[in-house]
Amino acid sequence: MAEIIVVTSGKGGVGKTTTSAAIGTGLALQGHKTVIIDFDVGLRNLDLIMGCERRVVYDFINLINGESNLNQTLIKDKRIDNLSILPASQTRDKDALTIEGVQKVLDELKKTYDFIICDSPAGIEKGAMMAMYFADRAVVVTNPEVSSVRDSDRILGILQSKTLRAENGGEPVREHLLLTRYSPERVEKGEMLSVKDVEDILSIPLLGVIPESKAVLSASNQGNPVILDEESDAGQAYKDAVRRLLGENVEHRFLTASRKGILSRMFGGR
Amino acid sequence: MSQIDLFNTVSRSVRSGAQQGPSSENGHNNNAQATTTQAVPTTPTAPKTKGTTIAGTMHATDSALDSDAAFKLKGNRVTMTILELYRYDYKSFNDTLATTVNSAPDFFNQTPVILSLEKCAPDCYIDFIELGELCREYGLVPVAIRGGSEEQSVSANVAGLPKLPAASMSGKSSDIVPDASAALREVRVEVPVSANKLITTPIRSGQQVYAPGGDLVIIAPVSAGAEILADGNIHVYGPLRGRALAGVKGDTSARIFCQSLEAELISIAGNYKVNEDLQKEHWKERIQARLEGNQLVIGPL
């Protein structure tokens, strides 16, 4: 049974697209057939982060309008077999996204994919609503600062009231908190909210904490999802998050500022 | 035609297709009704029936406040299973009961039932003591009868089964089309819904919850940017970070209770305090807020 996972946040620029690319790639690496859909009509950049921008012919809106078929529109990832990208349209306006249209495409994708990742645009406008409407699960991307947390809270309320699952009154959308751009040093200085602060306010289960990392920018400049950079802390943190998403119990890392060597970490240093 | 009909009020999800009524072939035991026509004394001085909690408003003496009163009678309505009897003889009743109960062995567990005699011939003799024993054997506990002839009522009374006034319950069950093919059907005997509102999931930023005409009880956090309102009291068993307004229609006796005061605003009957003032005392503590005159007073709980 295919699972639809929306990556959403309310606030812009917190790392949704970075996360969609990383998690989608991670799931595919674990052997699950995965497609990532860019719902950010007009501002597409998932294809840039995935490094497939030069292979875009048709887009999500073409597909909805029946101007292209699935085969023509999906871009197969060159690195990973199980992975496809459904790019957003750069030109069309958001009104082209309709519930019926989105449903038609999702129903089609559900037949062949295990996971459908929906990269939501920022805000709570139509694009964001469409991205979450059919979701089974939601990864709520949050930065450790008050305004981002507030927006995530808002999004959580919408997930529990304005989605298909909410309307049907069955099992609600499963929520996961992903804290990104986390800087333990700045938390210790009191410049940022801590993991605990954010968990307290949002009170949903923590999927992972992705540290602030230079690797993210350089990865996206190269069109390589950061999860493929196995050396980087951000890449490893995303890997852990994917395993947790699949139900594994993985201890959280990169939560403290202490720059200790690998040995002290192994021998019980904080 | 089946022997009994059980109209049930338990919600669908609990039952989820677990049982079917007796299929019609099991109901056919027309081995001449009334093989058990022995006479039973039907003295009007029957044993006193047990107290009942079914439909009916009974007022005890005004001793509610007497400290020595052991109890108080209160009117209430409850939902009940109704066993609709078509005729009675030991064997066919037993057979139908067995089929009904065996199709859902765990369903009947000391389940109180009302025996409806409305579909039963008025001259049909029913041994209520025997019937009661049979029922209890299968996990059904008859508590009263409804309808039936004078004679039937008297023998029911002897067996400890009082007669319910027909009007008090029959109103709603007329909803159901009598249909012998489905033995178990649902009837919703009206339970008055309280105006109080219970919320078990977090109230998020941008959400608003209002309990008109009653209290609002929230057993989850209330986020900053959320607003909760009630005509009566507000209870938050979690941190209160948003705005809480009790007594919004002007009830000055309304109060606000919360586990951790972190609110943006709290107000009772229009008298409010904003975050800036709230931070000065009992911040992040368990509190209750109430009005003293026009003054909103916040104290520990």
Ligand SMILES: Nc1ncnc2c1ncn2[C@@H]1O[C@H](COP(=O)(O)OP(=O)(O)OP(=O)(O)O)[C@@H](O)[C@H]1O
């Ligand atoms: N863990 C991280 N460490 C450092 N930089 C990061 C991290 N995560 C994201 N960024 C940077 O933050 C910026 C925004 O990231 P991204 O595009 O993924 O956010 P978004 O939520 O999709 O934005 P939008 O709301 O515009 O769609 C990018 O420049 C990205 O490189």
Ligand SMILES: [Mg+2]
């Ligand atoms: Mg984005």
